[in-house]
Amino acid sequence: MATISKLKELMSLPGAVAAGEFADDGRLIAYYGDIDEKSAEIAAMMCAANKLMGNMQAKGWSAYTGEGGFYPVLGFAVAGGKYAACIMGNVGVFVKLDQADFDKVFETLSKYI
Amino acid sequence: MANLDRLMQVKGVWAAGEFSPDGKLIAYKGNISEEHAAMAAKMCAANTLMAEMQAEGYTAFSGQEWVPLIGWALSGPKYSVCVVGNVGVFVKNDEVSFNEVFKALREVAGK
Numbered sequence: 001m002a003t004i005s006k007l008k009e010l011m012s013l014p015g016a017v018a019a020g021e022f023a024d025d026g027r028l029i030a031y032y033g034d035i036d037e038k039s040a041e042i043a044a045m046m047c048a049a050n051k052l053m054g055n056m057q058a059k060g061w062s063a064y065t066g067e068g069g070f071y072p073v074l075g076f077a078v079a080g081g082k083y084a085a086c087i088m089g090n091v092g093v094f095v096k097l098d099q100a101d102f103d104k105v106f107e108t109l110s111k112y113i
Numbered sequence: 114m115a116n117l118d119r120l121m122q123v124k125g126v127w128a129a130g131e132f133s134p135d136g137k138l139i140a141y142k143g144n145i146s147e148e149h150a151a152m153a154a155k156m157c158a159a160n161t162l163m164a165e166m167q168a169e170g171y172t173a174f175s176g177q178e179w180v181p182l183i184g185w186a187l188s189g190p191k192y193s194v195c196v197v198g199n200v201g202v203f204v205k206n207d208e209v210s211f212n213e214v215f216k217a218l219r220e221v222a223g224k
Contacts (some may be wrong), residue, residue, distance in 0.1 A: 039175040046167055053163075054187050057156055065149050069191035079197075080168040083176035088189045090190075093180075097183070102211040106188075 005030040006112065010091070013108060017083070021091045022047050033094070038049025043094075047087050050076055074113055075106065089113040114201045116221050123217045125209030127192075132157050139160045139167045149219070160185060165190050183224050184215070198222030206208070 010019035011033055018033030022044035031040040051073060058071035075088030084095050086102070088109035095105060120129040121142050128143030132154035141150040161182070168179040184197035195211070197218035202204050204214055 017121060024198070035177075041156070041178075042171065042174055046171070050167075050219075057160075058187070058189055061156070064152060068189075070187070070189035070194070073187060073189055075188045078164050078168065079183040079185070081172065081180045081183075083179055084183075102215060106211060109220075 002028060004032060006091075010093040013093060013095065013099050013105055016093050017096060018094040020044060020088035024051075026049055028095065035094070039063065043085070043092075047085075047090075047092055048079075051087070051090075075089075075109060077102070084111060114118075117200070118120055118166060120200070120202050121219055123202070123204075123214055125135075125204045125206075126202045126214065127205060128159075129200070130154060131200045134158060134162070134199065139199075144151075145203070150215060153194075153201075153203075157196050160187075161199075184218065184222070186211070198224045 007019040010016060018035040020031030020040055021029040023029055026045035026048035026059050028041045036094045054073040054076055058073050061066050062071045077084055077086045079097060082097055084097050084100055086093055086109060091101035091109060091112040115131040117129040117140060125170055128145045130141035130150055131139040133139055136155040136158035137204050138151045163184045165182045168182045172179045186193055186195040189201040191206060193206055195214050195218060198220045
């Protein structure tokens with residue numbers, strides 16, 4: 001489980017506005033940042049659902065092509081409007097797009113896989 | 114037609130493609146068969162549509178501005194797929210700078 005101190009570490013990344021941890025079934029385990037609890041809860045559900053769908057696609061792709069490398073899914077990201085959501089394992093951070101350093105974000109998140 | 118040659122020049126990129134919103138393969142480059150590229154185009158279009166739905170829903174729910182959708186990425190142990198607009202690339206994780214890839218994709222996709 002990511003402790004609040006680890007979520008605070010994610011919050012120190014450039015442009016970070018929120019960080020959280022979710023369970024595989026979509027429950028919100030912990031979060032930190034400028035986001036209300038209901039929004040954090042639905043974000044946790046979306047993260048878990050996307051992770052599961054990503055794994056389904058990656059496993060199907062491996063079977064379809066006969067080549068590995070995409071499965072198991074380690075993480076994913078979505079960018080829109082002013083923000084990007086970056087998730088690895090069961091931990092994620094929301095960052096402002098105009099301030100984000102994605103290489104640093106993924107490097108930091110990879111510690112939580 | 115998107116400038117896929119520009120994307121193929123980015124370090125770590127080993128395939129690049131363009132797809133229509135309904136999942137048709139428009140063009141591709143790289144070491145991948147046409148059949149596999151066509152399947153990738155379908156998955157990319159489906160994921161983009163779902164991400165658009167989630168971004169619009171989350172914007173309404175949270176009051177934060179997550180629209181319009183710009184793109185998405187998915188990473189496995191060796192490779193990642195990165196998509197902006199209707200263009201995407203397959204990259205080698207141990208060679209790529211994601212900052213560089215996303216910048217090039219946004220230039221090529223015009224987003």
